[in-house]
Amino acid sequence: MPVAGVQPTIGGDLPxxxxxxxxxxxxxxxxTVYDPEIPVDIYELGLxxxxxxxxxxxxxxxxxxxxxxxxxxxEMPGWVENAARSVEGIQDVTVxxxxxxxWDATRMxxxxxxxxxxx
Numbered sequence: 216m217p218v219a220g221v222q223p224t225i226g227g228d229l230p231x232x233x234x235x236x237x238x239x240x241x242x243x244x245x246x247t248v249y250d251p252e253i254p255v256d257i258y259e260l261g262l263x264x265x266x267x268x269x270x271x272x273x274x275x276x277x278x279x280x281x282x283x284x285x286x287x288x289x290e291m292p293g294w295v296e297n298a299a300r301s302v303e304g305i306q307d308v309t310v311x312x313x314x315x316x317x318w319d320a321t322r323m324x325x326x327x328x329x330x331x332x333x334x
Contacts, residue, residue: 228270237268237304244298250280251287255330257295261322264313272306274299279318288312 229237245258257263257278265277278295280288292310299308320333327333 229268229272233304234268237272237302240302241266241274241299241305244301245295248291248294248298250285250291252285253281253331255323255327257291259324259327259330260318261324261327262318268305272304274305274308275311276308277311277313279313281318283314 242258245263246256248257249255250257250260250262253260260281262280263276263278265275267275269275276295276299278292280291285291292312296308296310299305299310320328323331323333
């Protein structure tokens with residue numbers, strides 16, 4: 216997932232066309248998950264730090280929150296897992312919550328900055 220410079224680690228035995236489809240579908244799925252305090256999806260906010268897809272189609276996602284005390288900290292990883300599981304071809308999903316490095320507004324896409332009038 217090309218979020219704020221994060222490149223996916225992908226197993227070497229998957230066909231390139233399948234990796235491209237899964238990547239596109241996964242981005243679409245992640246864009247359905249919103250931080251309830253900010254009207255922008257987690258993908259555009261830059262909350263996804265790392266995505267690994269192995270040859271067995273198991274997905275590991277490292278993500279963060281805009282703030283460690285976020286009221287949905289316990290729920291959001293489940294939302295992300297459910298969204299990722301909706302992608303055809305994914306066998307298993309693990310979502311890890313990380314806080315290093317801490318999230319800041321520089322991780323947001325231009326689309327998110329426009330949506331939030333962050334100029």
